[in-house]
Amino acid sequence: MQEISDTVSSATWWFSTVVVAFLINMISSYTKPGTDRLLSRLSERWRQRSSASAAKFAAEVQRLVVNTHALADAAQQEARYRLDAIYMMALSMFLLLFPF
Numbered sequence: 001m002q003e004i005s006d007t008v009s010s011a012t013w014w015f016s017t018v019v020v021a022f023l024i025n026m027i028s029s030y031t032k033p034g035t036d037r038l039l040s041r042l043s044e045r046w047r048q049r050s051s052a053s054a055a056k057f058a059a060e061v062q063r064l065v066v067n068t069h070a071l072a073d074a075a076q077q078e079a080r081y082r083l084d085a086i087y088m089m090a091l092s093m094f095l096l097l098f099p100f
Helices: 002-009 011-066 068-097
Strands: none
Touching: 002 011, 011 068
């Protein structure tokens, strides 16, 4: 504990801390514009993908509103997906309880 106290109270430690902080600040100031551009592109792609997904969902809803046979098929498919999920959950619980 005394060694840590001596190190923190020395001028060398404070000088090196200030130098490292200055270097980190300089590096961050040079990398910030590139990071901002990268995150801006990523955000734009996310926004485009979200709007495309929303448009696709709206088109599917419109298709189901117009065609009642497609709505019945979609409901049957959803019920099948739910039963498959229940089956897989029961199978996984069985395998967890009774491992081979």
